Amino acid sequence: MHEKRNFVLVIALIVSVVWAVIACFLLGPDAMLRLPQRIVSITAVVGCAVWLMYALKVEDKLPNHLKAQIGGMYYEADGICFMPIIRANGEQAELSLYYQNRFENTAEAIVHLRPPEDSFVIRPGMRDIHIAFRADGGDFGVIHQPISVPSHLQGQVVDVELAAGSYYPHSHGARWRREPGMPCGSLLVDWGGAAFKTGIHEVSGEIELIKPATLHLSMPAGVREDAQDQKVWRQEQLVAGSQ
Numbered sequence: 001m002h003e004k005r006n007f008v009l010v011i012a013l014i015v016s017v018v019w020a021v022i023a024c025f026l027l028g029p030d031a032m033l034r035l036p037q038r039i040v041s042i043t044a045v046v047g048c049a050v051w052l053m054y055a056l057k058v059e060d061k062l063p064n065h066l067k068a069q070i071g072g073m074y075y076e077a078d079g080i081c082f083m084p085i086i087r088a089n090g091e092q093a094e095l096s097l098y099y100q101n102r103f104e105n106t107a108e109a110i111v112h113l114r115p116p117e118d119s120f121v122i123r124p125g126m127r128d129i130h131i132a133f134r135a136d137g138g139d140f141g142v143i144h145q146p147i148s149v150p151s152h153l154q155g156q157v158v159d160v161e162l163a164a165g166s167y168y169p170h171s172h173g174a175r176w177r178r179e180p181g182m183p184c185g186s187l188l189v190d191w192g193g194a195a196f197k198t199g200i201h202e203v204s205g206e207i208e209l210i211k212p213a214t215l216h217l218s219m220p221a222g223v224r225e226d227a228q229d230q231k232v233w234r235q236e237q238l239v240a241g242s243q
Helices: 003-026 034-057 065-070
Strands: 075-077 080-089 092-101 107-114 128-135 140-146 157-167 199-203 213-218 234-239
Touching: 003 034, 065 080, 065 092, 065 140, 075 157, 080 107, 080 157, 080 213, 092 107, 092 128, 128 140
Parallel strands: none
Antiparallel strands: 075 080, 080 092, 092 140, 107 128, 107 157, 128 199, 140 234, 157 213
8 A cells, every 4th residue: 555655745745835835925025936936836735735635535545456367357246356267277177266355354255156057066966166255354365176177068168157245244444446346146145143164165056146147157178077186275365455
């Protein structure tokens, strides 16, 4: 974030105001460069004030790392922006969920993917993919999960239903990034019930998805049809929000 620059702007504004007061009200008629000092000092006051107002009220406090990583098209669930993609990690296909918290406080989030039958899976008998995770304030990160891609789907595009939800236990806090993601479907979550359990969980297709979005996922070609270490998922904090 830009604390040092904003501090310098505040000091510059104070100095400019003092200079403008001296130039406009205290310098005598015979003072050297009286008129140029008035013009320059007033210009400095206006310039510093506008720049400081932009920095405090308009400018993002953190860069949009998600946009830089995957482009300008991604989804959002009330402050948590995200985008699932499938790529090859060597010979192993991997589902990667990139996410970013637009707000100051920690959030709990759930992203639910419902691929069609006879599609990619994490383990046999598991169709829906239910990803639950926490994102600290301003964090940018990714969750990886090995998957199985049948040979007849490799190189194809699969349409997946997508819904998500988020919950900020201590409110959103300050907004650190302004640019929102696209709306997606939602699902009912009992945030106040059982303790929130992070991970990628086995769930049935009976969970109701409310107005789900349709996500077009490209399947990699030339990957294994079985997922190694299928139960192992890992979450990486790529950029901490406090940096």
